[in-house]
Amino acid sequence: MKTYDVAVVGASGLVGGELITLLEKRKFPVGVLMPFNSGRTGTAVVFKGKKYACQKPTFAALKKSDLVFFVSTDEVSARFARKLADSGVWCVDDSARFRLDKDVPLVIPEVNAGELKPGRRLIAGPNCTLTGAAVALNDIHKTLNITELRIATYQAVSGAGKGALKQLETELKYYLKRGRVPCLKGRKLPRAIAFNLFPQVGGFDKNGMSVEEVKVEAELKKIWAAPGIKISSTAVRVPVLRGHSLSVWVKTRRPWTLASLRSTLAGTKGLQFAGDPYKYPTPLESVKTTGVKAGRLRLSSTSPNEFQLWIVSDNLYKGAALNSVEIAEYLLKRGLLKLPGSSVLH
Numbered sequence: 001m002k003t004y005d006v007a008v009v010g011a012s013g014l015v016g017g018e019l020i021t022l023l024e025k026r027k028f029p030v031g032v033l034m035p036f037n038s039g040r041t042g043t044a045v046v047f048k049g050k051k052y053a054c055q056k057p058t059f060a061a062l063k064k065s066d067l068v069f070f071v072s073t074d075e076v077s078a079r080f081a082r083k084l085a086d087s088g089v090w091c092v093d094d095s096a097r098f099r100l101d102k103d104v105p106l107v108i109p110e111v112n113a114g115e116l117k118p119g120r121r122l123i124a125g126p127n128c129t130l131t132g133a134a135v136a137l138n139d140i141h142k143t144l145n146i147t148e149l150r151i152a153t154y155q156a157v158s159g160a161g162k163g164a165l166k167q168l169e170t171e172l173k174y175y176l177k178r179g180r181v182p183c184l185k186g187r188k189l190p191r192a193i194a195f196n197l198f199p200q201v202g203g204f205d206k207n208g209m210s211v212e213e214v215k216v217e218a219e220l221k222k223i224w225a226a227p228g229i230k231i232s233s234t235a236v237r238v239p240v241l242r243g244h245s246l247s248v249w250v251k252t253r254r255p256w257t258l259a260s261l262r263s264t265l266a267g268t269k270g271l272q273f274a275g276d277p278y279k280y281p282t283p284l285e286s287v288k289t290t291g292v293k294a295g296r297l298r299l300s301s302t303s304p305n306e307f308q309l310w311i312v313s314d315n316l317y318k319g320a321a322l323n324s325v326e327i328a329e330y331l332l333k334r335g336l337l338k339l340p341g342s343s344v345l346h
């Protein structure tokens, strides 16, 4: 069986951990697994029952692989990904570094797999927040042409990495012991998150938009190849461990009925739509599930040609690790991942 030597940069992080598990669970044909992290000694990951020590990445070490998943930081991706892709290594990058570069496809396979082509070895995965909207509203956009989209997000703490989860855990422990939420020194998130929420995901620009709000707008337009859509969002961090939720208000150019929307949503690839309003999805139920879930479809009472929808997806799965693995699986299935130096398992 033909196998591929795979590097995971950021293997000891939240996304990296899920990615390695998914490679094993989905039987991706990994020959040699090479995990990398910031170089902390003693960090290891387990793949197929075997322990692998994480190393600090170097170009020479990464160049030995056929496929590299970047799940660490923008800076690390910037340092290696383009150079590796130019030298023939396939790179799937989950950081924000290349997402808006013109020559880099930004891909959710069920939405725009056609962007994956032989000569484009550097591929970006999108921000975990907009993935839910991009998948859930894809067919509606294709058939009815979305003109305006308003989004309120409810983003899990794991979306900010393992340091943020640690912050929540420390705050909760402190609360249970002393009856109040502490103001931790050197915390990862801008405010306390236990029993709290805040309308800030990333820093703010001169217009008062947060980094996340800018990403949602720009990346969604790129994925749908629809620069003209008007998108406005408010990104909010909530004390949920895992699973991003979105409340969306949608206007389209073409007319619809609730019945026609229901039927389109029910047939949308990668989406599990609940027609019964009481069967709405929640983050807890979305943990480690594939795809995107939606429910609570209804007319908006502020505008006759607007509808509302509730969307949930696991930020670490479809929002990151699973999407990256699905990109690699697509490359494999389409015969794009053909490499001269791949290992052969007997």
Ligand SMILES: NC(=O)c1ccc[n+]([C@@H]2O[C@H](COP(=O)([O-])OP(=O)(O)OC[C@H]3O[C@@H](n4cnc5c(N)ncnc54)[C@H](OP(=O)(O)O)[C@@H]3O)[C@@H](O)[C@H]2O)c1
Pocket: 009, 010, 011, 012, 013, 014, 015, 016, 036, 037, 038, 039, 040, 043, 056, 057, 070, 071, 072, 073, 074, 076, 094, 095, 096, 126, 127, 128, 158, 159, 160, 161, 162, 163, 315, 316, 319, 320
């Ligand atoms: N979390 C999400 O929901 C989500 C969704 C979509 C995309 N992403 C993107 O995925 C990436 C990883 O996110 P995460 O949530 O998994 O973060 P995380 O839990 O904080 O993990 C970060 C990983 O990167 C490694 N790392 C940090 N600095 C490094 C360096 N200089 N060289 C090599 N490795 C380094 C860390 O290694 P150590 O263990 O040694 O510190 C760790 O393995 C980020 O780019 C993020 O934007 C995350």
